[in-house]
Amino acid sequence: MQIFYTDVLCIGAGLAGERVAVEAAMAGFETICLSIVPPRRSHSSAAQGGMQAALGNAIMGDGDSPDIHFQDTVKGSDWGADQEVARIFADTAPIVMREVAHWGVPWNRVVAGTHTYYKGGKPFEAEEKKEKHGLIHARAFGGTAKWRTCYTADGTGRSVLNTLDSKCLQYGVTIHDRTQAEILIHDGENCLGCIARCMRTGELRAYFATATLIATGGYGRCYSATTNAVICDGGGQICALDTGLVPMGNMEAVQFHPTGTVPTDILVTEGCRGDGGTLLDVNEHRFMPDYEPEKAELASRDVVSRRMTEHMRKGLGVKSPYGDHLWLDIRHLGVKHITTKLREVYDICTNFLGVNPIDQLIPVRPTQHYSMGGVRTNRDGAAYGLKGLYAAGEAACWDMHGFNRLGGNSLAETVVAGRYIGKQIVKYLKGASVNFTSAALRDAETKLNERIEDIVSGRKGGENALELRAEMRETMMENVFIFRNGKDLQKAVDTLEELHDRANRIALQSNIPGFNPEMSTALRLQGMIKLCQCTAYGALQRTESRGAHTREDFPERNDKDWLNRTLAYWKEGSNMPTLKYEDASPYYELPPGERGYGGGKIIPNELPKKKFEVPKESLENLKEAKSKG
Amino acid sequence: MNRKLHLKVFRYNPDDPKSQPRMESFHITEYDSMTLFIALTQIRDEMDPTLKVDFCCRAGICGSCGMVINGRPGLACHTQTKDLPNEITLHPLPVFKLLGDLSVDTGTWFRGVGTKIESWVHSNDAAFDPADEEMRMENEVAEQIFELDRCIECGCCIAACGTARMREDFLGAASINRIARFYIDPRDQRSEDDYYDVIGNDQGVFGCMGLLGCEDVCPKHIPLQDQLGIMRRMLTLNSVKGILPKAVINALKHKGCCHEKH
Ligand SMILES: Cc1cc2nc3c(=O)[nH]c(=O)nc-3n(C[C@H](O)[C@H](O)[C@H](O)COP(=O)(O)OP(=O)(O)OC[C@H]3O[C@@H](n4cnc5c(N)ncnc54)[C@H](O)[C@@H]3O)c2cc1C
Ligand code: SF4
Ligand code: SF4
Ligand code: FES
Numbered sequence: 024m025q026i027f028y029t030d031v032l033c034i035g036a037g038l039a040g041e042r043v044a045v046e047a048a049m050a051g052f053e054t055i056c057l058s059i060v061p062p063r064r065s066h067s068s069a070a071q072g073g074m075q076a077a078l079g080n081a082i083m084g085d086g087d088s089p090d091i092h093f094q095d096t097v098k099g100s101d102w103g104a105d106q107e108v109a110r111i112f113a114d115t116a117p118i119v120m121r122e123v124a125h126w127g128v129p130w131n132r133v134v135a136g137t138h139t140y141y142k143g144g145k146p147f148e149a150e151e152k153k154e155k156h157g158l159i160h161a162r163a164f165g166g167t168a169k170w171r172t173c174y175t176a177d178g179t180g181r182s183v184l185n186t187l188d189s190k191c192l193q194y195g196v197t198i199h200d201r202t203q204a205e206i207l208i209h210d211g212e213n214c215l216g217c218i219a220r221c222m223r224t225g226e227l228r229a230y231f232a233t234a235t236l237i238a239t240g241g242y243g244r245c246y247s248a249t250t251n252a253v254i255c256d257g258g259g260q261i262c263a264l265d266t267g268l269v270p271m272g273n274m275e276a277v278q279f280h281p282t283g284t285v286p287t288d289i290l291v292t293e294g295c296r297g298d299g300g301t302l303l304d305v306n307e308h309r310f311m312p313d314y315e316p317e318k319a320e321l322a323s324r325d326v327v328s329r330r331m332t333e334h335m336r337k338g339l340g341v342k343s344p345y346g347d348h349l350w351l352d353i354r355h356l357g358v359k360h361i362t363t364k365l366r367e368v369y370d371i372c373t374n375f376l377g378v379n380p381i382d383q384l385i386p387v388r389p390t391q392h393y394s395m396g397g398v399r400t401n402r403d404g405a406a407y408g409l410k411g412l413y414a415a416g417e418a419a420c421w422d423m424h425g426f427n428r429l430g431g432n433s434l435a436e437t438v439v440a441g442r443y444i445g446k447q448i449v450k451y452l453k454g455a456s457v458n459f460t461s462a463a464l465r466d467a468e469t470k471l472n473e474r475i476e477d478i479v480s481g482r483k484g485g486e487n488a489l490e491l492r493a494e495m496r497e498t499m500m501e502n503v504f505i506f507r508n509g510k511d512l513q514k515a516v517d518t519l520e521e522l523h524d525r526a527n528r529i530a531l532q533s534n535i536p537g538f539n540p541e542m543s544t545a546l547r548l549q550g551m552i553k554l555c556q557c558t559a560y561g562a563l564q565r566t567e568s569r570g571a572h573t574r575e576d577f578p579e580r581n582d583k584d585w586l587n588r589t590l591a592y593w594k595e596g597s598n599m600p601t602l603k604y605e606d607a608s609p610y611y612e613l614p615p616g617e618r619g620y621g622g623g624k625i626i627p628n629e630l631p632k633k634k635f636e637v638p639k640e641s642l643e644n645l646k647e648a649k650s651k652g
Numbered sequence: 653m654n655r656k657l658h659l660k661v662f663r664y665n666p667d668d669p670k671s672q673p674r675m676e677s678f679h680i681t682e683y684d685s686m687t688l689f690i691a692l693t694q695i696r697d698e699m700d701p702t703l704k705v706d707f708c709c710r711a712g713i714c715g716s717c718g719m720v721i722n723g724r725p726g727l728a729c730h731t732q733t734k735d736l737p738n739e740i741t742l743h744p745l746p747v748f749k750l751l752g753d754l755s756v757d758t759g760t761w762f763r764g765v766g767t768k769i770e771s772w773v774h775s776n777d778a779a780f781d782p783a784d785e786e787m788r789m790e791n792e793v794a795e796q797i798f799e800l801d802r803c804i805e806c807g808c809c810i811a812a813c814g815t816a817r818m819r820e821d822f823l824g825a826a827s828i829n830r831i832a833r834f835y836i837d838p839r840d841q842r843s844e845d846d847y848y849d850v851i852g853n854d855q856g857v858f859g860c861m862g863l864l865g866c867e868d869v870c871p872k873h874i875p876l877q878d879q880l881g882i883m884r885r886m887l888t889l890n891s892v893k894g895i896l897p898k899a900v901i902n903a904l905k906h907k908g909c910c911h912e913k914h
Binding site: 060063064065066068069120121122125127129131132133156157159160176182189190193198200223224225254286287289343344345371374376377531532533535537538539540541544650651 | 690696707708713772779781782784787788795801
């Protein structure tokens with residue numbers, strides 16, 4: 024087996040992975056990024072909308088500040104967020120947006136003078152200030168008090184990723200694409216790197232690293248309907264969970280978007296409904312007002328998704344070879360509106376669905392979209408349980424999103440966390456010396472080889488990985504989706520446990536020399552089932568509704584019992600996760616209260632007074648984060 | 653009645669000494685709004701799990717799934733079967749190294765040219781001050797840069813290019829477009845001489861035969877020909893710098909050029 028040695032190993036080369044890599048490389052450390060696909064193909068490239076940072080240049084963002092951004096973020100999280108982290112995030116986001124501008128991101132800029140903008144489908148005029156001409160502009164996004172979302176046309180993810188990838192090239196970051204991490208190397212205390220599989224040849228390779236970062240994005244492919252790329256299968260989270268030492272945080276917090284298209288689950292923007300689009304059922308009846316007489320289609324994301332699912336469960340969905348769906352109707356908005364204001368939607372419909380939204384209905388259904396949960400880290404991005412292991416981006420539970428992340432906040436998180444955590448890693452490297460023991464490598468290698476042998480030889484049984492995967496995805500869709508209840512969740516927990524056992528007995532259908540794509544699925548599947556088990560079991564235990572986690576049988580947000588974060592551990596040899604809990608936040612700069620939208624009852628908690636004080640140490644850390652160092 | 657589709661797929665496993673390049677047939681039933689992504693995924697999930705083919709975003713934005721579809725380079729996820737006859741022939745993209753079946757190594761190729769053309773903004777990183785406001789830029793310039801930055805490195809333009817097939821070292825339309833992106837970026841401090849060193853030769857703009865194959869197949873509709881033209885004019889003017897009077901050059905420079913900076 025080929026062995027590589029490096030200072031920093033970034034597993035994942037999306038925005039988060041590459042931003043950390045740039046930070047380490049700029050500080051002079053040798054850095055290797057692993058990625059399943061060439062970095063620029065990472066899922067981050069698909070994000071169009073933009074990233075939040077309180078620059079306050081646009082007239083509609085006038086008076087914005089990191090304080091307001093912080094408040095929006097904490098409210099959005101339904102007070103599930105770590106407030107120290109949300110504060111670091113909000114305060115450094117403007118700096119990071121300017122920094123990537125310095126590096127080459129072509130942000131859209133303020134143009135002084137009068138412009139026509141739209142709000143709720145209605146045009147209005149506003150005058151951009153002369154003294155802001157040429158500074159970074161911002162657009163509107165859901166859940167924010169001000170226009171705060173920096174953007175580059177409709178390709179924000181693409182342009183920022185291009186810039187960071189260029190930076191990696193400039194600073195000599197080594198990229199190993201088509202390389203998939205399979206298992207972490209560790210000695211029980213320190214993380215020492217990973218073993219990965221080359222997707223060109225199928226060979227295994229070892230990477231020894233002083234600091235290892237997991238930045239592998241979300242795990243949307245655990246659901247059958249997701250807006251995520253086909254490679255978003257939680258590979259990094261699985262590696263961490265498999266150590267038995269590193270917990271996942273808040274895995275039950277999964278975000279669903281009402282309008283994923285059918286069949287390919289590509290997202291069409293909320294703007295369709297914002298501008299007056301309606302949802303219809305199989306009889307072309309507009310059903311949302313029956314459930315939500317006041318807000319109808321414009322209720323919050325989770326509410327609309329819930330109602331749609333309820334309606335389809337009554338048998339009123341449209342049957343299709345790809346499963347049931349509903350219709351989104353924007354025909355009444357007219358040719359002009361659709362081809363200008365909703366051009367992206369028009370393109371997606373015509374290119375991918377073969378539907379012309381000007382005179383045809385768009386097939387949509389609620390779709391998995393974002394994982395708030397992931398590898399639990401502390402404020403500095405260091406994973407719990409193993410020294411030298413870090414996580415950032417969607418793969419992590421750094422936890423500024425709590426139980427619901429706001430649009431535009433995740434893309435911003437990748438680069439803001441990437442910069443901040445990158446600096447913490449550099450600090451760590453300066454004082455670290457590790458012992459790359461061959462015993463630790465042998466342990467990991469033996470485990471992985473055994474797993475591969477089992478699958479190749481079929482010595483434990485003849486289960487088909489693709490069939491198990493389909494059953495897992497169906498179970499998640501049916502029982503751990505938008506709205507949840509004890510009975511369904513219990514069913515999911517039981518089914519998943521069974522699938523977990525069956526996954527021990529997977530065998531390849533065909534063994535070919537070199538790289539075998541079937542092998543990737545087979546190797547990953549039990550881990551994916553484990554992530555699902557953490558999600559389902561965490562959701563079953565959490566008897567309250569908070570953010571995207573909605574329990575029909577426990578509709579209140581219960582701060583008295585559940586103002587906390589779920590930690591899911593996986594003990595070796597076990598077939599179920601072990602759950603522990605910790606406080607949602609070390610302190611509450613913003614005391615728990617109403618979100619100001621979404622309604623719902625709150626069962627309050629009496630917190631001790633000192634929980635509302637910001638410790639001096641946190642203030643000092645924040646100051647340092649904003650400085651040049 | 654749903655059509656029966658006959659997909660003829662190129663198969664070859666370079667890791668298997670016994671494998672011979674061949675075409676293999678798969679028959680599937682067409683559904684409404686089926687794309688080649690759906691068709692190929694179905695083949696892989698239900699008929700042959702060893703089929704090597706690259707998909708990632710399945711939404712036409714990541715550039716993974718370039719392949720030759722009935723003789724023409726394009727994105728498989730972006731192609732609906734209803735726009736094709738019921739016999740569909742799929743080959744891997746030429747020029748790039750074949751990894752197996754329909755999968756080729758575009759990543760290594762693009763990284764290689766990226767290094768060659770030093771594909772990053774050449775400026776002073778140490779000058780960044782977190783307390784300072786950002787450098788101002790005209791929105792129009794930002795939009796022009798992004799227009800070229802939209803390239804998804806799918807490789808279709810390279811695969812369609814006669815020069816690229818003949819010359820292994822040809823940089824290709826996508827890379828010349830990338831250079832143009834830096835050339836119009838006011839943050840990039842490279843001189844025209846620097847650019848000349850990179851693309852003022854047969855590997856660069858002078859190797860191009862101007863047959864437009866690249867622009868025709870670009871799924872992102874990037875104006876590749878304009879960029880080639882602009883770069884060629886910039887280089888030509890640069891090479892006669894000492895000969896023509898400055899005023900003439902300056903006047904010529906802006907003609908057809910999409911920016912005012914250089
Ligand atoms: C359609 C869509 C639109 C979105 N739009 C927005 C938006 O407008 N604004 C916003 O804020 N957010 C948006 N999001 C969310 C946001 O895009 C993501 O959360 C973010 O890009 C995640 O970045 P990341 O760096 O964490 O991971 P990714 O970009 O997903 O990168 C993951 C990396 O890990 C690699 N990898 C994965 N597994 C392994 C493994 N086992 N071994 C080695 N490498 C591995 C991959 O190859 C990849 O390089 C959107 C999401 C979707 C799905
Ligand atoms: S115009 Fe030039 S770059 Fe484009 S295909 Fe023809 S030879 Fe290649
Ligand atoms: S220029 Fe167009 S065809 Fe060429 S790689 Fe970029 S997106 Fe693909
Ligand atoms: S899979 Fe991303 S472009 Fe086709």
